[in-house]
Amino acid sequence: GAVVSQHPSRVICKSGTSVKIECRSLDFQATTMFWYRQFPKQSLMLMATSNEGSKATYEQGVEKDKFLINHASLTLSTLTVTSAHPEDSSFYICSARDPTGPDYGYTFGSGTRLTVV
């Protein structure tokens, strides 16, 4: 079945630095990928929709200059948290859709735990 690989799984960075998270579709082409942020009380918040070859669509309240999304190929989307601060510490999850999949093909990465110190 469809596999989405997300790296790194865990990262600790200093306040003020930037962190890049990669999301790859391993055996299918994904024109669209979605980035979510999961808060401590477990709820998932959709941050943005990443579209291959075009600008990402950000949800209301998400700072596009802080959370840079690049979807340069059909198998790779990256989320860069710029000038990270402790409040950006969270669990980030990507999702991609295999349009040829039998079950609408929404597959999730294993998530990235970001800790900003």
Place this chain on the structure above:
Amino acid sequence: GNSVTQMEGPVTLSEEAFLTINCTYTATGYPSLFWYVQYPGEGLQLLLKATKADDKGSNKGFEATYRKETTSFHLEKGSVQVSDSAVYFCALLPSGNTPLVFGKGTRLSVIA
């Protein structure tokens, strides 16, 4: 608009107990419905799905039936195991290439 409401947890059950996690939805049109499971420290995995009214999704002993008349998709399992301890998310897909709309998740803890 589209939204999903699921029962708040945490839910704590003894092994072999019966599980029900309620999920209701609001949607325009005819969405597809899903249950996802998240084990500690991991991403989400599809547990089961239903694409039209009266469809029953099932997997690993879990079941949920798409009830259009009550706009519900309750998750059930007859006998839970410790290994079922996880967070369960109900979700709907409005149409096509749109993002999933999630409920807030229900944490299940099964004790031996």
